[in-house]
Amino acid sequence: xxxxxxxxxxxxxxxxxxxxxxxxxxxxxxxxxxxxxxxxxxxxxxxxxxxxxxxxxxxxxxxxxxxxxxxxxxxxxxxxxxxxxxxxxxxxxxxxxxxxxxxxxxxxxxxxxxxxxxxxxxxxxxxxxxxxxxxxxxxxxxxxxxxxxxxxxxxxxxxxxxxxxxx
Numbered sequence: 001x002x003x004x005x006x007x008x009x010x011x012x013x014x015x016x017x018x019x020x021x022x023x024x025x026x027x028x029x030x031x032x033x034x035x036x037x038x039x040x041x042x043x044x045x046x047x048x049x050x051x052x053x054x055x056x057x058x059x060x061x062x063x064x065x066x067x068x069x070x071x072x073x074x075x076x077x078x079x080x081x082x083x084x085x086x087x088x089x090x091x092x093x094x095x096x097x098x099x100x101x102x103x104x105x106x107x108x109x110x111x112x113x114x115x116x117x118x119x120x121x122x123x124x125x126x127x128x129x130x131x132x133x134x135x136x137x138x139x140x141x142x143x144x145x146x147x148x149x150x151x152x153x154x155x156x157x158x159x160x161x162x163x164x165x166x167x
Contacts, residue, residue: 001082001144003137004030004043006104008089008097016164018120018134019088021156025149026137034089036100044103046083053080055110057136058087062095065105084110084140088133112139119158132157 003026011017012033023029032040046052060066085107087094098104116139120132131139134157141150 001084001146002028002030003140004032004046004083004085005088005133006032006034006040006043006085006097006101008087008093009033009035010093011088015167017088018132018157018160021134021153021160022086022137025153025156031088034087034097034101039101039103043085047103047107049080051080052083054083054085054107056085056104056107057110057112057140058094058098058104060109060111062098063109065099065102066109082144084137086133086136091130110140112136112143115139120161134160 003022005019005022007019011019019031023031030043030046032043034040047054056063085104087097089097115131116135118131118135120135134153138150138153138157141147141153
């Protein structure tokens with residue numbers, strides 16, 4: 001399985017961005033900068049590849065443009081290599097990325113189910129049920145029976161938070 005972080009440009013400059021933890025633990029993670037006017041060509045190429053089974057990890061209640069016919073669950077019988085797309089941004093930015101990226105509207109949604117309470121406390125105005133990028137990836141790893149990687153990422157996140165607080 002591969003993860004793809006579709007990252008808002010401001011996230012690259014934030015010391016509190018947890019996408020870097022995902023990339024460290026899962027070096028095959030793809031990272032693309034989101035642009036409203038120029039979608040990442042490499043991502044579009046992957047989405048067009050019939051050997052890839054893409055899933056957008058995005059809450060259904062915000063996925064207002066998704067067709068009712070598209071799957072909204074964890075993939076069971078995959079036809080190709082799973083590609084899990086995570087919007088690496090603040091929640092406000094993630095909703096904007098989704099709204100302004102029609103190529104995301106045709107992807108099946110990956111259902112995280114019940115999510116744990118976030119341990120990420122480095123940014124203000126966090127709402128209940130909202131997870132940081134590393135927590136989202138950890139949830140997927142757990143659902144996909146990659147428990148060793150899930151635990152390593154969760155531990156890395158806790159250490160990252162502690163290190164950021166010491167600065």
